[in-house]
Amino acid sequence: MFKYFEKYGCNLTFSTIVLVLAVMPVLFMLGILSGTSTLLFLGKCIAFAIVAIGLDLIWGYTGILSLGHGLYFALGGYAMAMYLKLQATGGNITDFMHIGGLTELPTIWRPFHTLPITFIMIVLVPSILAWIIGYFIFKTRVKGVYFSIISQALTWAACSIFIALSPYTNGNVGITEIKSIFGSIKGGANQGNLFFLFYMSLATLVGVYAFSRFLVSRKFGKLLVAIRDGENRTYFSGYPVSRYKNFIYVLSAAFAGIAGAIFVNFNGCITPSQMTISYSITMVIWVAVGGRGTIIGAVIGAFLINICEYNLSSGSTVEIWQYIIGAIFCLSILFFKGGLVGLAQEKVPLFMHKLAAKASKA
DSSP states (O other): OHHHHHHHHHHHHHHHHHHHHHHHHHHHHTTSSOSSHHHHHHHHHHHHHHHHHHHIIIIIITOOOOSOHHHHHHHHHHHHHHHHHHHHHTTSOOHHHHHTTOOSOOGGGGGGGSHHHHHHHHHHHHHHHHHHHHHHHHHTTOOTHHHHHHHHHHHHHHHHHHHHOHHHHOTTTOBOSOOBTTBOOOSGGGHHHHHHHHHHHHHHHHHHHHHHHHHHTSHHHHHHHHHHHOHHHHHHTTOOHHHHHHHHHHHHHHHHHHHHHHHHHHHSOBOGGGGSHHHHHHHHHHHHHHOTTSSHHHHHHHHHHHHHHHHHSSGGGTTTHHHHHHHHHHHHHHHOTTHHHHHHHHHHHHHHHHHHHHHHHO
């Protein structure tokens, strides 16, 4: 039984998480959960888990530490927000465009009139940008801390551009007062829309997790680990390392864009704050605490850290909650390098062996 758990433990854990999430709307309908805030929060956590999985693929498996994935997350979020805003205005220009001096809808907004094209842009825009960045960086074999610094710098530059182009993006305020793709999800009269959105997002998380597990369980995943543990050796073995790195980087950016689009539906707005360096570093914390190189660790970390933040950012801990989250991250890096999943993988076998030894003696 232990060998079975060791082999399938990650999938069993993920299945448990999905089952718990799937029950939440039912608890709401039964009146056990009051208000829609819990479902809205969990919907955002689902989005965070998706972007965390993408980060785990490039950092945990490939050894590429990106501190700029907030850029791709925000690009997907802005793409979805632009579509939702146009639905709210009937395809006309927005109030902030009027204030910015625009008299007609900008060309960059026009593709977002229809939902199918919007879905394509949510994936395509982050992917193309990531491919361009990755092509030049990985081709020249830039890696390690240098890549992390470059990703930070690009994110900061993009955030500054979005703020400066206020007639097109509404600057610091961002795109606000938008509904979900199914309409309003607030209030008891719209709970059907909320449930539909929630389950669709949960299904997306399941799909992203299953696809990621499929990739890392094949030869492709072993090559990613080989690149992480010995890039030069893999390179001189004849493998096109830069292509593998660029592919996984683009894939993680696509996941981040999808996550951003889901987040906007639950959050009702998108701002440049989701594109900042600090937001990207927070994403890295999710993966580090949960356990990198496991996929399931990214999911656990995303939910756990955000649940802690949700509960600590109010009440008596409102002024110190960020220090608490930082302390959790530091402790994980210093003492639990494998995160919570690594700790479980180390301690659970010992515990099971002890139980087996006691049973055999009895």
